[in-house]
Amino acid sequence: MAGVEWVAPSTEDEALRYFSSDPPSAVVPIAGGTDLLLDLEAGRVGPRRLVSLSRLPWRELEWAPNALRIGSTRPLADIQADPRVRQAVPGLIEAILAVGGPALRHRATLGGNLARAAPASDVIPLLLAVGASVELVGADGHRTVPVDQFVRASRETALRPGELIRRIVLPVPRPSAYRWHRVRPVNDISHVAVGGSFDPGTSEWTVAIGGVPPRPQVERDRTLGARPSDAAIETFARAVAERVPLRGDLRASEGYRRRVVAILVARTIRAVAMADQIGSDRGSAA
Amino acid sequence: MSYSVRPDALEKLTGQVLYGVDVERPGMWWGALVPSPAAAGRLVAIDASAVADEEAVVVTAADLPRLLPNGSGDPERPIFPSTAVRYRGEPVAAVAAPTLERARAAAARVRVRLDAEAPVEDLDRLFPDWPSPETMRDHPLVNGHVLARFGPVDRAFRTADELFQETYRTSGVHQVPLEPHACVADATGSVWHVTTSTQTPFGCREDTASLLGIPESSLVVEGSWVGGAFGSKGSALLEPYALVLSRASGRPVRLALSYAEEFQLGRTTLPSVLRLETALRNGRVVGRRARLLLDTGASLPGGDFTLGYAAGFLLGPYGAPALEIEGYAIRTHKPPFGPHRAPFIPQVAFAIESHLTHLAAHLGEDPIRLRRATVWTEGQTTTLGQRVGPFGLDRCLERAAEVVRAWRVDLPAGHGVGTGAGFWSTGAGAGGEARVVLTPTAVEVEQSEREIGSGSVLRGVAAVVERVLGLPPSHVVVRYQDTASGPFDSGVFGSRTVAALGQAAEKASRRLLTVLQERAGLRSTPRLAVADGRIVLEAPGTSAPVETLFTDSERRAGRLVVDGRHYGRAEGGIDPSRAVVGEFHPFTDFTAAAHVAEVEVDRELGAVRVVRYHAIHDVGTLIDRRTATAQVEGGVAMGLGEALTEEMLWRDDGRLENPGLLDYRLMTITDVPPIEVEFVEGFRGAGPFGAKGLGEIPIVPVPATIAAAIHDALGRPLFELPMTPERIARALAERTVDRPPVGRGAPA
């Protein structure tokens, strides 16, 4: 990364101008940078210029009647600390707590997680499960895209050249939970993770399974209902586990992953269905 | 509660100490290593023509005759290969440049051309079936063979009515000191100098000088503060490269490893396959055999120490009417096997202790009672026929049984309680010397070891001196000196610091009292005390400032200096009638521990949570409770990693798949349970006041203990380390408890 240039625009217009004047691979936005810097140092990314989003006023946490709007550069630690978020979208807190360690979460952002579309991102499965969308801003104005259409594959998104993630919009309230499995509970990569939510309006369950190629897989169900039986949950979980595409790697074999998907889907749904779903239960060993 | 504060605490807590990675010299350049891109093959050429940086200096094997005063260095151990590479990442060249970025950039442009060959990495692939003696006799990859036997082994196995046979597998594990290897070398003058993060300054000097073919007298090693070592920072690693780079560039050169390099170059514990067999007759043990295949990586011919040492541990601290052990060191294309906190013995203990746990279950016996029936006690002999000294394991096991009983009361469903034991030999190494310096206001201990973290130097050695002289910690200061001015010592390794260097300091302290006694004309041995900030000699009816007993020259120097030395000895040799083949290494002092763990196992996922832990240790005599407790806590946590999460994963092409802390998983603050530490005293060791070393033994029983607790929770045996959730889930998925005679202990 020798010779890279860095600029920190303080307005949206200024920021967008940097992207309109250069070829896409030459200009890379940086928010928290906790993931991007690893790629820069390893030479996997080699832009001529980094455009820092940290000076932009994109850090809001705003409550609309049925939506929570989070500025794309708001650090995860702030979201994690907000008791209203915990109340409205409990699964988001669980997912954020699965990201790195506390110091890393003071830097890492939701927008960065989405833009980088890391295969092991802990927040993407949850955002998929709750039906979040991203508001994008570019030279041609704003557009809103569901996360389901935004994250296309590992490291691949629907961002057009010159477009930036302005904010993330979550429907609220949204009973939700996030369950993961790793060798080590903290500071580890989730081998398999499941975000789940229930939409009381439509009576629809959505689960998103992370750790799956090419990107987290979304599964929906309208037969389970608000108080699903254990047997129904097991049947659904097993069916999901059978059809998700899985691969083995150094962290876990394919067979074990499939087993874990079934277990975690069931646990996630049970956690959401329970009234007091957020407690001391932080992980898979619970 | 009173606290004996570590003398280095405040400096470390405020960021004042300088580790190897922190050292800078004026005009210093930065070094980088060029790694071999393949694990095996013939070196064709090293081409530095693409290095665009005109200032950068590149050194390969071809440059050594020009840079070194006496040829190319040690022909048996070349620092750069000139014909064949031995493992992936082996340094084939080194680069120095004015900045790290430039050094790395230049190193990346050095082209290494190789006729690559298929490497040998995996023991199971190499020996799909347990190899016969015929297979092994002339096998080109066998780099060591040991065989020892006692009693009527053949008859025991021939006449057995049941054979209890198991196969265990263990993984490569890394020391991971949080500070990577780092040094700054200056070879621009006639005496070469290196400041380095080392746990053995004299060992490093000897090894570096030998590798470079220079006399030790023309090399000075200065130890920096050490950010953890755990065996990895003995002998030489970076120092020879940094010195030749300094020679080539005419500047001091700093060379430090990245974490990825640390993993890839790591001389550490490598994988093994262990087979254990117990011959039973009418439900009684009549004989036991252990077989070991140990991956020793790219060890040099005859250069493996571990096999002959590990052999004595294979059957644990337990007797049987007939015993046999046999082991082979296998050469592979991994970095050479190297010392790692009780090297390979936690893995050995995992196998033998688990074997006993499973055997007890098979026989319907209590596992602790089964162990206590044959555990060594003082006066008995080891597997290799060595006499056992004072040995407190039976007492530790007795206490463990009480802990287990207490923990079993109201044990929740899904939880299990297990016990594991282990022993260790302490005080290895040639010996050491220390100087005790008496001044009017303090006692200084001059010695040549840098504190590596355990507290064994700054608290352990100091506590010995305090105890002999009668002084409080505030008036005893341990000082460090480099190899040019300090007294010789073997190093901070082998659990020897308090036990061996401590004895040198103890002897010097006692001699100091004798000198003062003679000068004061006292009939009994005096003690020292502090009065009004001055050191005074105290004896019945006497109390005098010590300087009144100084000679004129001592008064002018302001100090009275007394030397002490200690050179260790093995405790009775190995019985030659038992040692059939190979070279074995005797133990020097016997320390032991029994541990108890409670675990909770998620039966669906296979995830383990360690709920609580109790460690009972035979320490001989406790010298400093707080330092000793801290050693046990740290050792247990490291052992939990080896039990549950730590594993180096090599691909068939010799590439390490997880050279970093994301996928090489150390225990976190969340994983480590409350640890209760208990000491058993009275089984006196050879150290000061009967102390035994405590650096390594705490890690030894841990994987076995966790395995026993999981076994208790699930009723399923585990045969492979680490016991990851996936391996546990696999064991749970099996219909029957399977102990195949050969091949995977836990078949996939």
Add this chain to the structure above:
Amino acid sequence: MTSGARVSLVVNGRRREVADVPFGERLLDTLRWRLSLKGTKEGCRAGNCGACTVLVDGRPMLSCLLLTHEANGASVTTIEGVEALSVGRAVVRAFEAEGGLQCGYCTPGFVMALVGHLASPGADRSPAAVRAALEGNLCRCTGYASIVRAAQRAAKEVA
């Protein structure tokens, strides 16, 4: 195109103007090699060990994953400045009293992570929260036992 520029930081209460800092440089390297503040430790350099933790405008951050230019204008507290903070003094005293360290290499990271947590407004000082604040910091020597004791003691003392 320039590849570096001046950075202005307030480090441990003192304004520091650092000339010609490459844009790609990380705060860790600026602190260690340009400002000679070696107390901040380089560990894994990948966000997994916490050894490089410093406070940036009061928040604990990994200096290995932060471009120096991103911190331009910020107030940075490193281990060398920890005793200027009252919470910092309490944490140092607690670690000293409990012997919450061995080799000391991870210690600055632990101290800064804990100071960052305890000094934050409305910090949760419960044992579980204090432990969770240290989840991102690895220690290889102590087994965390003495660190946990020290952290709980510090949490009580600042209360």
